[in-house]
Amino acid sequence: MNPAGSTPGELDTPAFTPDWGEDYQRLSRNPGNIALFRDRRRAILEQQYQGFRDGMPIAELIHGHARRIDELLKLIWAQKGLADDDQLCLIAVGGYGRGELHPASDIDIQIILEGEHDPALFDRISDFVTFLWDIGIEVGHSVRSIDDCTREARDDITVATNLIEARYLAGHLSLFNDFRGAIEPDRIWDSRSFYAAKLAEQQARHRRFGETAYRLEPNVKEGPGGLRDIQMIGWVTKRHYGAERIEELVSLGFLREGEFREMMEGQNFLWRVRFALHMLAGRREDRLLFDLQRQLANTFGFVDQNHNRAVEQFMQRYFRTINDLERLNELLLQHFNEAILDDPEALQDPVRIHQRFQVRGGYLEAAHDQVFMIYPPALLEVFRLLQEHPEIQGIRASTIRLIRAHRHLIDGHFRRNPVCRELFMDILRAPRGITSQLRRMNRYGVLGNYLPAFGRIIGRMQYDLFHAYTVDEHTLNVVRNARRLALPEFAHEQPLAHQIYSGLVRPERLVLAALFHDIAKGRGGDHSELGAHDALHFCQHHGLSDADAGLVAWLVRSHLLMSLTAQRKDISDPEVVMGFAREVVTRERLDFLYLLTIADIRGTNPELWNSWKDSLLQTLYHATRNVLDRGLDTPPDMDEQIRQTRTEALALIEQQGFDTDQARKLWDELDDEYFLRHSADEIAWHGRALLPLPPDALPLILVRPKTSRGSTEIFVYASDHPRIFARITSALTQLGLDIVDARIITTAGGRTLDTFLVLESGGGQTVDAGYRSEEIRQSLERELEREGTIPNPASRQLPRRLKHFDVDTQIEFEPAAGGQATRMRLRALDRPGLLSTIGHVLAEQGIDVRTARIATAGEQVEDSFLLSRPGSAALDDEDQAGLRKALLGAI
Structure with a gap:
């Protein structure tokens, strides 16, 4: 589109005047x-x-x-x-x-x-x-x-x-x-077909560039709300109206002066960002890559503040700009739909459905321009009407403009109005349309005005690989995921969660917990505690009972508890489960927390959710439910748990025609830890392979492509030696597998029974049966048959995105229960081959690994290892100091 007043060959802009x-x-x-x-x-x-x-x-x-x-x-x-x-x-x-x-x-x-x-x-x-x-x-x-x-x-x-x-x-x-x-x-x-084609093109582009990868490193030109959206308006203006400049939409009545200024200010900001990207990259680059985001923040004059890094301030400015432009784009396209695509006759006779609103051409419309001024609660009422009438396609552009123009009426007096409070709660209690209307309220600026704390998180991005969305978008994703658990058509995705949701009383409490769980991000301090305070205050002023308000506040305060327990602790340990149950206290809390945890993980980054995490949460849920049913005053009976596991495993082995006396003899070489850390099914699987095994037929490698634990299970039975963990982790890394859990059991006869739970690297999927399983088995056999030195750590190229994050390596030690082992917790930058490197160091130090729990969150890992000296001795202070120094040097 030519600039204002241009003629062929000329540009009507202020002269750029270098010496020419x-x-x-x-x-x-x-x-x-x-x-x-x-x-x-x-x-x-x-x-x-x-x-x-x-x-x-x-x-x-x-x-x-x-x-x-x-x-x-x-x-x-x-x-x-x-x-x-x-x-x-x-x-x-x-x-x-x-x-x-x-x-x-x-x-x-x-x-x-x-x-x-x-x-x-x-x-x-x-x-x-x-x-x-x-x-x-x-x-x-x-x-x-x-x-x-x-x-x-x-x-x-x-x-x-x-x-x-x-x-x-x-x-x-x-x-x-x-x-x-x-x-x-x-x-x-012609203008109609041109507009229809460009609209379809934009919708496809938004779907493509709205995906997770593009949210982390958005495209300033092609992404939703980017420069291409402004160009789209220009193209339609030129084609349909013959206008040369977007500003002519003002005289045509499609844009107001303020909206035009907002669009131009947004365009100028994005132009500056794109210009700086090209300048910093030294090439055409329209993506806000991680390695450029911090440089851009510095270029635009942002500086680190308490609890608010410069790069996060810059990215919040960017996301707020594209959000504003996306809203303007939606407003104008709605106008264009009415002017270009819609049947004029369908717009002639509106149908009144409410004293303040009517439907015209399938869209909701204010009955007159003074609706919101005369009755401010209508700013919430409009969204409640859309829930009650799902046949309505949306809100007419003229009414969207009225909503935006009257947002200032949502002030302290508005928020204290009992009518407004009841309308807002009605929206959250509705049987359908909760997420879609909250999203619409966010787009039009109503949600951030009604909940000022929510307004502060709009556009806020965390500079990491864990959070793929801005905080406000993530929050609404969590609300959507929580509501999705209620819908029968999605019951197959989470059968247990759907069953639990169906039994909830007053499910709006879950929606409120989802809405408030991250609302205090970026304020400093513990966002869970601050958010719990906000949630309690809101609930107390919106008609909830003290008990319901307390539940919502507890959920917000504890929304990370279940995921951290499941992913970072050994939930096969009855004491861990008992400790979690004491935090939860009631079955109702457990049900709500389980649903919120699923919704939160899936709404943080779609790539984070996999069958392994699903299995962990289900296992913790069932184990905790059993504890709560038994009573918190009843300590876990480990002996009873071991007897029950052995009995179930014997029954499974007997069904396959094996001698149960031989199984008992085999088990006599194993300590109680084996029966606590393995299920009856796993023990029977091991037994069926070990019982007919000749004494010299080692190593034995078994691979189950998919298990009830949501992962691929690899079982290794071999002669014990200090290098075995390093060898196995090195081989699995070279095979492109991510190890999520490891359990190492040593027999009295000098054998080791190692179980590794793995997923394919990157995709989080279990391995395919057949060739892939056989490839794993043969590779491990070759590695374990090798003699000599400790293998070098396996490594793969560090992904580009990981190169630009600084994660301090932190190593902590604590005594393990029983005093015969030491728990080591390690936090470090994630990189391919990290576990292999750790295994290499442990082998050099002569330290045995008894269990390993691997947790990855974006660009960092938080792993837990149960370690001992040969002979089941805990690590002393000198051992710990030497290991810390060696690990820091290697990592």
């Missing part, structure tokens, strides 16, 4: 001098960068860059003998056609060529394009006739879009005018 006169004369006198022209190209870029550093308005920079490139192209065009041909025309298309050029933007040109021409002309065109590349102007170019242009544009909406941006540069002007006439809406892509 002498350079122009020098270049004019030295046609074909690649070095001189290349220097000029470099000088233009350096002047751009310096202008940015000096604070020059971004519009001047990017339009000025286009002007300078125009001048170079025109000069070279003339020097190559192309200026005098009356059937030849050079035009700028795409973003360059709009007169917008960032430092590394595409420079797209098209040469229109009509009639018969001497072959020498094509040589001159080729020479022209080659010369541009030689001097550092990397153009995208095509040579087409007008018929070629219309044919390709008719077949491809992207080509058509590029061409409607066309701007004359040089050559025969009448040819350019003929070209413009050939692509007018009455010839190809």
Whole structure:
């Protein structure tokens, strides 16, 4: 889209005024001098960068860059003998056609060529394009006739879009005018079909760039709310209304002055971000990569503050900007739908469904412009009506604008109004539409105004790989996930959770816990404690009983308890389960916390959830429920648990025709820990393989591709030696497997029974049966049959994203129950082969691993190891100091 008042070949923008006169004369006198022209190209870029550093308005920079490139192209065009041909025309298309050029933007040109021409002309065109590349102007170019242009544009909406941006540069002007006439809406892509195609294109782009990977490193151009969304408005404005400038939408009644200023301010900010990305990266880069985010924060003047890092402040500014632009885009597209796509007759006769609202063309509309001024609670009532009438498609653009214009009415008086409080709770108690209306309330600024604490987390991003979404988006994802557990059509995803949800009384308490669980992020202090205080205050003022308010506050305070217990502690230990049960106290709390934990993990980052974590939470839930049913005053009876496990395992072994006396004899070599840390099914699986095994047939490797634990189980039976953990972890790492759990049992006869639970690296999936399982088994056999030195730690290349995070390695030791082992907790930057490195160090130090629990959260790991000296002795102070030093050196 041409800037205001532009004519072919001109840009109506403030002049970008480096010294060009002498350079122009020098270049004019030295046609074909690649070095001189290349220097000029470099000088233009350096002047751009310096202008940015000096604070020059971004519009001047990017339009000025286009002007300078125009001048170079025109000069070279003339020097190559192309200026005098009356059937030849050079035009700028795409973003360059709009007169917008960032430092590394595409420079797209098209040469229109009509009639018969001497072959020498094509040589001159080729020479022209080659010369541009030689001097550092990397153009995208095509040579087409007008018929070629219309044919390709008719077949491809992207080509058509590029061409409607066309701007004359040089050559025969009448040819350019003929070209413009050939692509007018009455010839190809009428405004209705053009808009429908571009709308579908935007929706597909939003789905693609709204995925998790793009949320962590958003695309400033293509992502939702990015520059492409603004361009979309420009294209539709140009095609449907024949307008050259977005600001003409104000005079057409589609935009208000304030909205236009908001759009331009947002565009200028994104232009500055994109410009800085190109400058810092030294190439075209439209993604806010992790390695650039901190540099961008510094470039934009953000500094670290207490509990609020500069990079997080910058990213919050970015996300708030694109959120605002996405809302404006939605508003304008709704207007365009009504003006371009909708049947005018369907908009004629509104249907009144409420004293303050009516339905027009399938969309809810305020009955008059003073609705919200006369009755402010209608700012909540409108969303409750949408829940009650799911057949309504949405809110009309004019009413969206009224909501945005009256948000200021949601003040302290509004929040204290009993009518407003009841309406808000009605929305949370509704049988359907809770998440969709909360999202809509967030988009229109109502939710952040009604809950000021929620308003502070809008757009807030945490600089890590664990949280894929802004805090407000994550919160609404958690609400959605919690509500999804209630729906029969999704019961197959979480059968246990669905069953529990079906038995909940007053499920709005779960919705409230989800809404408040992270509401205090970024304030400093413990966000769980601060959020619990906010939740309690809210509930007490919104009609909940003291008991219900207390439950919601407890859930917010304890929302991390279950996930941390399941992932970082040994939940096969009855004492761990008892400790968790004492925190939970009641079955009701357990049910609510289990559902909230599932919803929270799945709403943090879709890549975090897998069958292993699902299994951990279910195991902890059932174990805790048993404790609560038995009573907290009844201590765990480990002897009874062991007897029950042995009895169940014997029954399974007997079913397979094995001698139970032989099984008992085998088990006599194993201590109680084996029966506490393995299920009856696992023990029977081991027994069926070990009982017929000849004494010298070692090592034995068993692989179960998928187990009830939600992982692939690898069982290793071999002669014990200090290097075995290092060897196994090294081999599994080289196979591309992530180890999530390890249990090492040593027999009185010097054998080791090691169980490793693994998932495929990256995807979190169990391994395929067949070839993959056999590959694992054979690789481990080869590794364990090797003799000699400790294997070198296995390693794989560090992923790009991990290179830019600083995670201090922390190592803590504590005595384990019984006094015969030491618990080591390790926090470090995640990287491929880390566990193999740890195993290597432990082997060098002569330390045995009895259990290992591996927990990864984004860019960091928090692993737990139960360690001992040979002979089951705990590590003394000297052992711990030596191990700490060796691990820090290796990691």
